[in-house]
Amino acid sequence: MTTKSTPQGDLVSVPALLFRNASQFGSAPAYREKEFGIWQSWTWAQTAQEVREMALGLLVLGLKRGDHVAIIGRNRPAHYWSMVAVQMCGAIPVPLYQDAVAEEMAYVLEHAGARFVICGDQEQVDKVIEVQQRIDHIDQVVYTDKRGLRKYDHSAMNWMQDVQAEGRAAETRLAGELDARIAELTYDSTCVMLYTSGTTGKPKGVVLSNQNIIETSRNSSEFDDLRSSDSVLAYLPMAWVGDFIFSIGQAYWSGFCVCCPESAHTMMTDLREIGPSYYFAPPRIFEQQLTDVMIRMEDAGRFKKWLFDRYMAVARRVGPALLDGKEVSAWDRLAYALGHLFVYGPLKNTLGFSNVRVGYTAGEAIGPEIFDFYRALGINLKQLYGQTEAGVFITQQPDGEVRSDTVGVPSPGVEVKIDDDGEVHYRSPGVFVEYYKNPESTASTKDAEGWVATGDAGFFEEGTGHLRIIDRAKDVGKMADGSLFAPKYVENKLKFYPDILEAVVFGRDRDMCTAFINIDLNAVGNWAERNNVAYASYQELAGHPRVLETIANHVGEVNRSVAEDPMLSGCQIHRFVVLHKELDADDGELTRTRKVRRAVIGDKFNDLVGALYDGSRTVSTETEVTYEDGRKGSIKATLTVCDAEVVTPGSKAMAAE
Amino acid sequence: MLDQSADGYVTEDGRQIGGVLMEMRNITLKFGGVTAIENISFDIREGEIRAIIGPNGAGKSSMLNVISGFYVPSEGEVWFRGARRPQLKPYQVARQGIARTFQNIALFHGMSTLDNIMTGRMTLMKSSIGAQAIWKGAAEREETEHREAVEKIIDFLEIQAIRKTPVGRLPYGLQKRVELGRALAAEPKLLLLDEPMAGMNVEEKEDMSRFILDVNDEFGTTIALIEHDMGVVMDLSDRVVVMDYGKKIGDGTPDEVRGNQAVIDAYLGVSHD
Structure with a gap:
C-alpha cells in the first residue's frame, strides 16, 4: 500500500517520486511492454537505473538546464523514461503527437525552441530531418528503434542505448552534476509542457509545474483509492495531458504499473492479456468495442444469441443498481450471478475488463446506451471533465453517483463556478502556469485570482450538485429567428448511433439547421455484408440509397428527441449530406485528439454547405486529401442532399419543405 | 560507369558492395521449340539489390527460376559462391541459402x-x-x-x-x-522476390519498398527482384538487368539503363521487324 501523506519536503518532483518508489516498491513491476510476443517487465529499481543512465547520457550530449526536449513516439517505456530523465537534467520534456505531419511538427518544434529531439523510429527521425532544414536550433536527435537508420549521418544523432551506455561510462564524472541538478528541482519548476490540440487556431504550449502535476495526481489517486497493485494500459497519445497524468503523474504517485502495448494495432489483444485494473478510454473506443460485440452477436448461433439477450436484459435492470450499492432483491441477485457465470464474466474477459476497478471516459459525451451497457456488466465506468490547462481534473463522478448525463462533482481541491453567461470557470492546484511565449492568451484565459475560463457552457444540477456541460460556449449561438443554437448537443445525439461516426451541425445565424454526417465504416460495412449490399469503396457505401435511408431515419429520431426540449427545438436538422470521405486530422478537419474543427470544415466544404441551404438535390464536389506521408491528392464525388423529418412544436411530424 | 572490379564497388548512397555471389554464364533456356532465355550472362554481387526488368513475356520469371534452381538451363552455367552449381533439388537450393517469394502468393x-x-x-x-x-x-x-x-x-x-x-x-x-x-x-544469403509489389496500392508499395531496403540494410541480404513498376525498380535497385524477348538488352545502374536506347525502344514499343 502507498503511504498517503502530503508531500514532504523532498517529494516535489517526478524524479523524487521515482527514487521513493525505487526504495519503497523496489521489486514491484513499474513498466511492462510486449516485445517479440512476450511481456517484458521492469521493476521500479530497474526503472530508476535506466532513467539515471539516460539522464547521464543526455548530460554527455550537452543537455542544459531549461532546454526543451521534444519526445515523439508511441507509448513505450523508454519514452516515458526519457521524459523523467529530461526532468532530472533540469530540462523540460515536450511530448508531441506522433501522427502529426512534418508541417504541424515544425510549428511546435519551433515554438518550443527544442534543442534535443527524442524520436521513436525512422519515420519520426525523417520528419525531424525535414524540419531541421528550416529550424536551426535542433542540436541532437536521439532515437529508440534503430531500424533503417544505420546509413543516416550520425554526427548529431544517437541511438538511445548508446546514449545510456555513454551515461554509464560517465557515471563517475557526471554523477555529481546530475545529483546537483536533481536537487535544484522545486515544486515550482516546470514538470512538462503539453500542446493543446487546437480546435481553433494554432496549438498553445501549456506549461505545467511539478506542483500542478503532483498535487493533481495525489488528489485524484486518493479520490479513487489507486494503489501500487493497480495497473494501467498506456495506449493513448503521449502528447495528451491525460496520458501524462495517468501514466506518469498517478503511476509515480501511487507506484502502479504502466503497461505498453506491442503496437497500436494490437491494443485490444494486449488489453485482454493485461487485464488492467485502472482504465481510461474516450467514448469512441467504448463505442467501437460495443459495436464489435454486437456485430459478433449478430453472427452467433440462436441459443447463444437468446442467452445473451436474456441476460443482458437482466444486467441492464440490475447491474447499475448493484454497482451503486442500492437495494436489490435476492431473486435479482441470483439472476445476475447466473448471468455473470454465463455471459458477463466471459464477455468482460474477452474485452479485457475482468479486473477493471476504476474506469473513466471523457473528452466527449458518451451515449447513455453505451454507458449503461458497460455499467450493466459490472464495470465501474465513470465520467470526468477536464482540460490540459487544469492538469486534467475539473470534475469527476464519485463511486455510487454515476450517470451518463453529468460529468460529476468538482474534483478534490478544485473550485468551480458558473459566470453570468453560463461559462464554467475553475480554480485548483492543477491550474497551469502559463501558455509558453503567449502572455496575451494566458491573461485572457486565467485571471489574477487564478480562475480559468473553460470555454464550455454548463450548469450545476439542482439537488445533486453535479455539473452538466451543454456545449462549447463559443459554439452556442443564435439562429436567424433568435432561437438557441447548440450544435454539439445535436451532434452527440447523432453520434450515439453506431452507424454514425462523426457529425457536424450548421445553423448559426441561419433559418434552419443542417448537418454533415460521416458513416462508421465498420458498422455500416457489416450491415452491408449481412444485407447483401455490394460496395467497392467508402465513397460508394456512403452514397448508397439504403444507407442514406437509414441515416435519414436516425436523423428523424434525433429530431423528435430534440423537439421535446422547447428551448432547443429549433436545432432540428432539416437537411443533411453523408460525406464522401472520413473527416481526418491529416486534412486538418479534426484535431489530433479527434475533435471537430468547425470553422475549417465549413470553409473547406463551403460548396456543400451552400447546397444544403439552396435547396439543390445533388451536389458535385472535389476535395483535397492528404496522405499519411504528406502528399496531396483529390477525390471527386456527387452527393445527394437528403431531407429529414422534422417536428413542428405542438404538432405532429411532417416532412421538411 | 561503376568500377565493377572483382572486389566490388561503392554505391551512390555509400554502401560497400562485395564480390560476386552468383554468376550466370551464357544461360540459354528452351522449352521444346521455344527459347525463353537466350545466351544471357550477368552477376549478382554480395549486398546489392539487383533487379531484372522487362516487358511481359521477356523471360524474367524464367530467369528467376533458373537462379532458384527450379529450372535447369539448357546451356550455360550457374556459379554460386565461387563454385559451379550442379543440378539441385529445391530443398538443397534452400540449404545453400537461397529463399524466394512468389508472384502468386504461395x-x-x-x-x-x-x-x-x-x-x-x-x-x-x-x-x-x-x-x-x-x-x-x-x-x-x-x-x-x-x-x-x-x-x-x-x-x-x-x-x-x-x-x-x-x-x-x-x-x-x-x-x-x-x-x-x-x-x-x-x-538467406540471397533473397529472390518475384514481383513483390504486384497488385499493391501506392501506400503498400511504399511500405514494401521500405521493408526491402531495411532487409538489405539490417541483415546484409543480397536481393534479386523482378518488378514491373519502373519507378520502384529505379529507386530500389543498385543495378538492373533489362530483358526483352529472352535476350539481355541492357545491364547497369538505373541511370545507365534509363539512357539505353534499346531499353527505351523495348518499353516504348518499337516494331520488331
Missing part, C-alpha cells in the same frame, strides 16, 4: 502467420521428427530459439497484430508481407 492458407513464417525455418531445424514429437530437451530448446527468430521477423515486418490470424483471412498486401517473412526466416 502460403499455407489455413495456418497462422506465425506458423507460416515458422515453416521458413524448416531447413534450419536439426532435431529429428521423433524428438520433435516428444518435444523434450534439445527439441524444445530448438523450437524456442526458432520462435525467437520468427518473433524478430514479425517485429521487423510490423505484423504483430496478425500473429495468430490464419493467412487466408488476410488482405493481399499483408499476405505478401507474410510471404516475405517466411523467406526471411530461412536467413
Whole structure:
C-alpha cells in the first residue's frame, strides 16, 4: 500500500517520486511492454537505473538546464523514461503527437525552441530531418528503434542505448552534476509542457509545474483509492495531458504499473492479456468495442444469441443498481450471478475488463446506451471533465453517483463556478502556469485570482450538485429567428448511433439547421455484408440509397428527441449530406485528439454547405486529401442532399419543405 | 560507369558492395521449340539489390527460376559462391541459402502467420521428427530459439497484430508481407522476390519498398527482384538487368539503363521487324 501523506519536503518532483518508489516498491513491476510476443517487465529499481543512465547520457550530449526536449513516439517505456530523465537534467520534456505531419511538427518544434529531439523510429527521425532544414536550433536527435537508420549521418544523432551506455561510462564524472541538478528541482519548476490540440487556431504550449502535476495526481489517486497493485494500459497519445497524468503523474504517485502495448494495432489483444485494473478510454473506443460485440452477436448461433439477450436484459435492470450499492432483491441477485457465470464474466474477459476497478471516459459525451451497457456488466465506468490547462481534473463522478448525463462533482481541491453567461470557470492546484511565449492568451484565459475560463457552457444540477456541460460556449449561438443554437448537443445525439461516426451541425445565424454526417465504416460495412449490399469503396457505401435511408431515419429520431426540449427545438436538422470521405486530422478537419474543427470544415466544404441551404438535390464536389506521408491528392464525388423529418412544436411530424 | 572490379564497388548512397555471389554464364533456356532465355550472362554481387526488368513475356520469371534452381538451363552455367552449381533439388537450393517469394502468393492458407513464417525455418531445424514429437530437451530448446527468430521477423515486418490470424483471412498486401517473412526466416544469403509489389496500392508499395531496403540494410541480404513498376525498380535497385524477348538488352545502374536506347525502344514499343 502507498503511504498517503502530503508531500514532504523532498517529494516535489517526478524524479523524487521515482527514487521513493525505487526504495519503497523496489521489486514491484513499474513498466511492462510486449516485445517479440512476450511481456517484458521492469521493476521500479530497474526503472530508476535506466532513467539515471539516460539522464547521464543526455548530460554527455550537452543537455542544459531549461532546454526543451521534444519526445515523439508511441507509448513505450523508454519514452516515458526519457521524459523523467529530461526532468532530472533540469530540462523540460515536450511530448508531441506522433501522427502529426512534418508541417504541424515544425510549428511546435519551433515554438518550443527544442534543442534535443527524442524520436521513436525512422519515420519520426525523417520528419525531424525535414524540419531541421528550416529550424536551426535542433542540436541532437536521439532515437529508440534503430531500424533503417544505420546509413543516416550520425554526427548529431544517437541511438538511445548508446546514449545510456555513454551515461554509464560517465557515471563517475557526471554523477555529481546530475545529483546537483536533481536537487535544484522545486515544486515550482516546470514538470512538462503539453500542446493543446487546437480546435481553433494554432496549438498553445501549456506549461505545467511539478506542483500542478503532483498535487493533481495525489488528489485524484486518493479520490479513487489507486494503489501500487493497480495497473494501467498506456495506449493513448503521449502528447495528451491525460496520458501524462495517468501514466506518469498517478503511476509515480501511487507506484502502479504502466503497461505498453506491442503496437497500436494490437491494443485490444494486449488489453485482454493485461487485464488492467485502472482504465481510461474516450467514448469512441467504448463505442467501437460495443459495436464489435454486437456485430459478433449478430453472427452467433440462436441459443447463444437468446442467452445473451436474456441476460443482458437482466444486467441492464440490475447491474447499475448493484454497482451503486442500492437495494436489490435476492431473486435479482441470483439472476445476475447466473448471468455473470454465463455471459458477463466471459464477455468482460474477452474485452479485457475482468479486473477493471476504476474506469473513466471523457473528452466527449458518451451515449447513455453505451454507458449503461458497460455499467450493466459490472464495470465501474465513470465520467470526468477536464482540460490540459487544469492538469486534467475539473470534475469527476464519485463511486455510487454515476450517470451518463453529468460529468460529476468538482474534483478534490478544485473550485468551480458558473459566470453570468453560463461559462464554467475553475480554480485548483492543477491550474497551469502559463501558455509558453503567449502572455496575451494566458491573461485572457486565467485571471489574477487564478480562475480559468473553460470555454464550455454548463450548469450545476439542482439537488445533486453535479455539473452538466451543454456545449462549447463559443459554439452556442443564435439562429436567424433568435432561437438557441447548440450544435454539439445535436451532434452527440447523432453520434450515439453506431452507424454514425462523426457529425457536424450548421445553423448559426441561419433559418434552419443542417448537418454533415460521416458513416462508421465498420458498422455500416457489416450491415452491408449481412444485407447483401455490394460496395467497392467508402465513397460508394456512403452514397448508397439504403444507407442514406437509414441515416435519414436516425436523423428523424434525433429530431423528435430534440423537439421535446422547447428551448432547443429549433436545432432540428432539416437537411443533411453523408460525406464522401472520413473527416481526418491529416486534412486538418479534426484535431489530433479527434475533435471537430468547425470553422475549417465549413470553409473547406463551403460548396456543400451552400447546397444544403439552396435547396439543390445533388451536389458535385472535389476535395483535397492528404496522405499519411504528406502528399496531396483529390477525390471527386456527387452527393445527394437528403431531407429529414422534422417536428413542428405542438404538432405532429411532417416532412421538411 | 561503376568500377565493377572483382572486389566490388561503392554505391551512390555509400554502401560497400562485395564480390560476386552468383554468376550466370551464357544461360540459354528452351522449352521444346521455344527459347525463353537466350545466351544471357550477368552477376549478382554480395549486398546489392539487383533487379531484372522487362516487358511481359521477356523471360524474367524464367530467369528467376533458373537462379532458384527450379529450372535447369539448357546451356550455360550457374556459379554460386565461387563454385559451379550442379543440378539441385529445391530443398538443397534452400540449404545453400537461397529463399524466394512468389508472384502468386504461395502460403499455407489455413495456418497462422506465425506458423507460416515458422515453416521458413524448416531447413534450419536439426532435431529429428521423433524428438520433435516428444518435444523434450534439445527439441524444445530448438523450437524456442526458432520462435525467437520468427518473433524478430514479425517485429521487423510490423505484423504483430496478425500473429495468430490464419493467412487466408488476410488482405493481399499483408499476405505478401507474410510471404516475405517466411523467406526471411530461412536467413538467406540471397533473397529472390518475384514481383513483390504486384497488385499493391501506392501506400503498400511504399511500405514494401521500405521493408526491402531495411532487409538489405539490417541483415546484409543480397536481393534479386523482378518488378514491373519502373519507378520502384529505379529507386530500389543498385543495378538492373533489362530483358526483352529472352535476350539481355541492357545491364547497369538505373541511370545507365534509363539512357539505353534499346531499353527505351523495348518499353516504348518499337516494331520488331
